[in-house]
Amino acid sequence: VRDLHTWFELRQWGFLRVGSVRAVDGVSFDLERGESVAFVGESGCGKSSLARTLLGLYRPTHGDVVFDGHHLSALAGKDMQWYRASVGYVQQDPYGALPPFMDVRRILAEPLRIHGVTDRQEQERRIRQVLDEVRLGPAETVLEKFPHMLSGGQQQRVVIARALVLEPSLIIADEPVSMLDASVRVEILNLLRRIQTERELTLAFITHDLSTVRHYADRIFVMYAGRVVEQAPVNALLDHPQHPYTQALLAAIADVDAANAQHQRDVPLGEPPSLLHPPPGCRFHPRCPQAMAGTCNVDDPPVFEPRPGHQSACWLHR
Ligand code: SF4
Ligand code: MG
Numbered sequence: 587v588r589d590l591h592t593w594f595e596l597r598q599w600g601f602l603r604v605g606s607v608r609a610v611d612g613v614s615f616d617l618e619r620g621e622s623v624a625f626v627g628e629s630g631c632g633k634s635s636l637a638r639t640l641l642g643l644y645r646p647t648h649g650d651v652v653f654d655g656h657h658l659s660a661l662a663g664k665d666m667q668w669y670r671a672s673v674g675y676v677q678q679d680p681y682g683a684l685p686p687f688m689d690v691r692r693i694l695a696e697p698l699r700i701h702g703v704t705d706r707q708e709q710e711r712r713i714r715q716v717l718d719e720v721r722l723g724p725a726e727t728v729l730e731k732f733p734h735m736l737s738g739g740q741q742q743r744v745v746i747a748r749a750l751v752l753e754p755s756l757i758i759a760d761e762p763v764s765m766l767d768a769s770v771r772v773e774i775l776n777l778l779r780r781i782q783t784e785r786e787l788t789l790a791f792i793t794h795d796l797s798t799v800r801h802y803a804d805r806i807f808v809m810y811a812g813r814v815v816e817q818a819p820v821n822a823l824l825d826h827p828q829h830p831y832t833q834a835l836l837a838a839i840a841d842v843d844a845a846n847a848q849h850q851r852d853v854p855l856g857e858p859p860s861l862l863h864p865p866p867g868c869r870f871h872p873r874c875p876q877a878m879a880g881t882c883n884v885d886d887p888p889v890f891e892p893r894p895g896h897q898s899a900c901w902l903h904r
Contacts, residue, residue: 642666
């Protein structure tokens with residue numbers, strides 16, 4: 587991902603231009619095949635917009651995504667179809683993600699049909715394989731069911747099965763468990779991690795919850811106001827956070843190792859910034875306990891590498 591920007595024009599009464607909401611505002615990173623990464627940040631930090639841009643649902647304002655050597659901005663027609671088949675999407679809200687009038691068989695057959703797998707036997711084989719992988723019980727009892735007949739956890743398993751049915755190499759999961767009962771969250775996260783390992787998939791998690799990522803991600807990207815402010819391997823980031831924002835996020839969690847932490851505490855530092863009028867200088871400066879007047883409120887900090895392989899955009903590392 588190279589210098590990605592996804593801005594949205596904001597208009598009043600449909601025509602009066604108010605400004606640009608800078609949802610993604612200069613994000614660059616590499617994902618290795620087979621890696622599991624998490625993008626962490628508060629709601630409104632741009633992480634869902636980043637996910638939807640990676641999925642090809644939003645067109646970047648600037649910058650590009652290069653996937654297996656193909657530039658997303660240049661993809662059209664058949665190539666775009668190939669890209670869509672290669673990238674699976676697990677939505678936040680299983681209740682809204684599944685069409686209520688389709689049974690599970692049809693929900694899973696639909697992407698196959700759209701992508702040209704029309705042979706009935708082949709469809710059935712693939713459907714049963716993914717159902718098996720997401721541990722959704724005997725196919726006979728599940729395939730005829732409609733979403734409302736399934737629990738939230740089961741629905742999310744169907745969403746995951748649907749994301750897998752085209753055999754993608756990358757899965758993007760946007761807050762895959764935040765709408766689910768606490769009792770099934772760990773199960774679903776474990777399921778995603780197991781499938782990722784077994785299929786050697788690349789997995790990009792979007793989450794606001796730093797307390798669960800240690801077990802599900804190899805690398806963490808912390809997002810703030812449309813940017814990645816810190817990135818490092820998971821243990822380095824959780825044990826030696828470098829950016830004051832990450833430190834504040836971690837301080838807000840009683841026990842980062844509690845995989846079933848159900849409480850989602852907010853950073854006790856006031857409101858997240860506006861993406862329409864982001865603060866000048868470091869975007870975190872109005873909330874930062876270590877902000878240095880004359881520097882942080884004026885100049886945008888570049889990315890430093892305070893420890894090997896550990897990057898943080900903060901003037902304290904200068
Ligand atoms: Fe805080 Fe300044 Fe670092 Fe921003 S650059 S996080 S305001 S110390
Ligand atoms: Mg979101």
